[in-house]
C-alpha cells in the first residue's frame with residue numbers, strides 16, 4: 043500500500059495545491075480561467091463599453107473561438123488568434139504564471155522558459171483550427187457567476203473548514 | 215514553555231495515522247472496483263474503531279464497500295470512522311500542548327442542540343457528488359465530474375445557513391478542477407483531499423453545522439493577532455484575543471472572525487477591503503487597541519459572533535503586554551466533537567529568548583530543549599511582517615500548530631531591537647488600513663480591481 047512512504051507534502055492537511063492569483067489590472071480582461079479543458083475568459087471591447095468578447099483556446103488542440111456576448115463572431119478570429127485571444131493568453135500568464143498555463147494547455151515552447159509570447163507562438167505554429175463557439179454561452183455564464191461573488195454578504199460566524207486553506211506568501 | 219514535551223513521541227500516534235494513510239490511499243484509486251489491498255485498508259479502518267460506538271455501522275459499511283455495493287450512507291460511515299481517528303489524534307496533541315504551555319485544561323461547556331436546518335435537498339446533492347468522487351478516486355477525476363459541484367455551490371452560497379458547506383465545497387472543487395485529469399497528476403495531496411472529502415461528507419448530515427451560540431459575554435477584548443485563511447473564492451480573517459469578563463471571572467482565549475466569498479482576482483490588500491467594513495475589530499487591531507464588548511454572542515468553541523453594535527473602541531493595548539501578563543492564565547474552550555482534527559490546533563503562545571536559524575530554506579527557533587519550525591508562509595502578503603523580520607526577532611506571539619507529523623509556529627507578531635529600541639511588527643497590521651508606502655500601493659491596486667468588476671457586474675449582470 044505504500045504506507046509510510048508518503049512524502050511530507052502528501053501527509054500534509056494544508057499542502058498547497060494551487061497558488062493564489064497574482065494581482066493584475068482587470069480593465070482589459072476582467073475574467074480569465076483555466077477550466078473545462080480550456081483557457082477561457084472575457085475581454086472588454088475597446089470601442090463599446092456595453093460589449094465584451096468571450097474567447098477561448100482548447101488544451102492540446104488549441105482550437106480557438108471568439109464571439110461577442112450577443113453571439114456575433116469576432117471578425118479577427120477567422121483563421122488565426124485574434125487580438126482578444128492574444129490578450130487572454132497574456133493576462134492568463136500574469137494571473138496564473140506561464141508554467142501553469144503551459145501545463146494546462148499542454149504547450150511545450152521550444153526555448154524552455156515559457157512566456158506569453160512564446161506560448162502564443164508555439165500554439166499558432168501548429169495551425170490550430172477554429173473551434174465551435176457553443177461554449178461561449180457557458181463561459182459567459184461562468185463570468186456572471188464569478189461577478190456574483192461580489193454580491194454575497196460577508197458573515198461573522200466561524201467557518202472552521204477554512205483552517206484547511208491557510209494564506210500563503212507564494213504567488214502563481 | 216516545556217519545549218521538551220513537544221519533542222517527545224505521542225503514544226499511538228504513528229499507528230493511528232498509518233490506518234488513516236492506508237484508507238486515504240484507497241481514495242486515490244477510488245472505490246468503484248476495490249482490489250484486495252484496498253479491501254484490507256478499509257477493513258483496517260473498521261478494526262481501528264472496533265471498540266467504539268461506531269463499530270457495527272462501520273464494519274457493515276466496510277463490507278459493502280469492499281463488495282463494490284456501497285450506498286451513500288456507507289461512505290458517510292467510513293468518513294465518520296476516519297474523522298474519529300483524527301479526532302483522537304487531535305485530542306492527544308492538544309493535551310500535549312496544554313501540558314507544554316502549562317495552560318489550565320479546556321472549559322467544559324454544555325453544547326446546545328443544533329437548530330433545525332434548511333436546504334436538505336442541497337445537502338443531498340452535495341453528498342451524491344462526494345460519493346461519485348469516492349468511486350472515481352483522485353486518479354479518476356475529470357472536468358465533467360468536478361463540474362458537478364458548481365450548481366450545488368451556487369445554490370448554497372447565498373444562504374448564510376449553508377455558507378460553511380458552500381465555502382468548503384467551493385475551495386475543494388476548485389483544487390480538483392485545477393488538477394484534472396487526475397490520471398496525469400504528478401502527485402496527489404493524499405491526506406489533504408481525504409480530509410476535505412470526509413469533512414464535506416460529514417457536513418451533508420443535517421444538523422452537523424447548525425448555529426451553536428451558547429452565551430453572550432461582556433467585558434474587555436485584548437487582541438493578540440490576526441490569522442488569515444483564503445482559497446481562490448473565499449477569505450476569512452480570525453483575530454485571536456484574550457477576553458477579560460467584566461464580572462471578574464477568569465480570562466478566556468477567544469477568536470473573532472469575519473469571512474466573505476470573493477472573485478479569485480481579489481487578493482492581497484483586497485481581502486482586507488472586503489472584510490474591513492464588517493468587523494470594527496480589524497481597525498482596532500491596526501490601531502493597537504482593546505475593545506469593550508457588551509453582550510457579544512459567543513459559541514461553545516470560543517468564537518465570538520461579531521456584531522459591531524455590541525463593541526466599542528477601548529484603551530490602547532499592546533499584544534506583547536497581553537501575552538506576557540495574561541496568556542498563561544487564560545482558559546481555552548473545547549473544540550466541538552465533530553470538529554476535532556489536528557488542522558484545528560492553533561494555540562496562541564508567547565516565545566522569548568530563542569535563537570533563530572535557517573535550515574534548508576526554512577526558519578526555526580531554538581529554545582531550551584526544543585527546536586520549533588516556523589511557518590512564515592502563512593503570514594499574509596498584505597502586511598508588514600516578513601520572514602526576514604521574523605529571523606531577526608527576539609520575541610514572538612504566534613499560533614502553535616501541527617501538520618504532517620510536526621509542531622509548527624505561525625508568527626502573528628514579533629519584537630525586534632532596532633537601534634536599541636524594541637519594535638513590534640504585526641502580521642495583521644494592515645487589517646484596518648495602512649499608511650505604509652507599499653501597503654497604500656496594494657490598497658489602490660485592489661480598489662481599482664474591485665471597481666472594474668463592479669462596473670462590469672452593473673453593466674452585464676442584471677440584463
Ligand SMILES: [Zn+2]
Nearest residue numbers: 108116124126
Ligand atoms: Zn476576438
